Amino acid sequence: MLTLFFVPLIILGTGAVSHPLLLFALYITSGFGMAGVGMGVMHDAIHGSYSKKPLVNKYLGYTMNLIGANSSVWRIQHNVLHHTYTNIDQGDDDINAPFFLRFSPNAKRYWIHRFQHLYIWLFYGLSTVSWITAKDFIRANRYRKLGFFNKKGEFRKAIWKIGGWKLFYYSYALVLPLIMVPLPMWMIVLAFLSMHFVTGISISMVFQTAHVVSNTTFPKPDDKGVIAHDWTLHQLASTSNYAPNNRFFSWLIGGLNFQVEHHLFPNICHVHYRKLSKIVSKTAMEYNVPYLVKRTFLMALFDHVKMLRQLGRG
Template sequence: MLSLFFAPLVIIGTGWVSSPLPLFALYIAAGLGMAGVGMGVMHDAIHGSYSKNKTVNKLVGYTMNLIGANANVWKIQHNVLHHTYTNIDQADDDMNAPFFLRFSPHAKRYWIHRFQYLYVWIFYGLSTLSWITAKDFIRAARYRKMGFFKDRREFRRTLYKIISWKILYYSYALALPLIMVPLPAWIIVLAFLSMHFVTGICISMVFQTAHIVSETSFPLPEPNGKVSEDWAVHQLATTSNYAPKSNWLSWMIGGLNFQVEHHLFPNICHVHYRSLSKIVSQTAKEYNLPYYVKKSFGGALLSHIKMLQRLGAPKQIGA
């Protein structure tokens, strides 16, 4: 996946490309590689499950920074907030979205939401562009208010690191091609944007089809802020697997078709999820607990679309 991401950019950066079609093809290939790095490389590393060696995990986790985002900010968003408060409105930061998107039945509903199942794909495609521009800064500032950064010095150091890594990313992914490729700048920028659109679509579909589907629940905390269910039961109720028999898909997306196992055992490398799934499904059945799984990715995607329609329809709970 690292090769699929970097090799096309190296070819582009040498200036060998002189026509739009190969340029777009190379950038789109890099977009698929970027998605693969995000799902199959840095994801395990930041969870601490890529290697038993903490230093290796830290170094491999920097691949998140190399693709334009920030590992430290994402660790708070994903490892802490998403994995702890899965599908809880206002607590799971993966569900926090602009007003024109509604991912929870407890979020406020606007009239435009009835069309979100049609236009959401545009914003999925733009999601990584948001990451490499403003999202890291916005979330870092919000997380500081939430107490995740110890003091002003640590927060300032985090901002410096975010800026430095983004300068490096833009330098080799966009600035160098603008200098070396003998094509109009707008074509190069458009090809760069197409890379991120492909990455955004791939990553969004993989993660959203595991939580925002018809079967999963969206629990609310009690007035004291606590969730009544056991944490493991909560993960089973809010997460769904798909395409468990597809070795190819599982490799492509870093085992994230086994999201139930990932949420229960985030510190275990994804190569073990398939074996774990047999134990987890049997245990869930034994204790009469939910264990959601779709036979195919297409089935999960269709369930996600239906859920977006339900969330956009009038007279929803919490509307």
């Protein structure tokens, strides 16, 4: 995945590309590699499950920074908020969306949500563009207010690091091709955006089809902020697997089709999820607790669209 991401950008950086079709082909190929790095390398590394050696996880976690995002912010958003408060409105940052999107029945509904199942794909595609520009800064500031980055000088240092990594990313992914590739600037920028559109669509579909589907639950805290079920039952009820028998697809997306196992055991590397799923499903059946799974990814995707439509209407 790292090769798939970096090699096309290296070719673009040499200035050897002069045809528009090759320009777009290389950027789009890099986009698939970027998605693969995010799902199959960075994700495990930041969870501390890629390797038994913390130093390996630390440095492979920086691949998040190399694709334009930030590992420190992601660790809070994903490891802490998403995995602790899965599908809880205002708690899980994966479903905390701008006003024109509604991912939870507990979120406020506006008239525009009636059409979100149609226009959602544009915003999924643009999601990583937002990520590499403003979202990390906005979230870092919000997380500081939640009690993170609270040591003296820690927030300022984090902002400088976020900005520095992003400048480095833009320098080799966009600025160098702008200098070296003998094609119009607008065309190179458009090809760069197409790379991110591919990445955004890929990552969004993989993650959202595991939680925002019709048979998952969206628990609402009581007046004291307490959720009725314990954490394990909460994860089982708010998370769904898909395509458990598709080995190639599972490899392609870093085992994230086994989201149930990932949420129960985030410190275990994804290469073990397939075997682990047999134990988890059997245990869930034994204790008569939910174990949600869709037979194929397309079934999960269609159900996600159905859920978006439902959320837009009531």
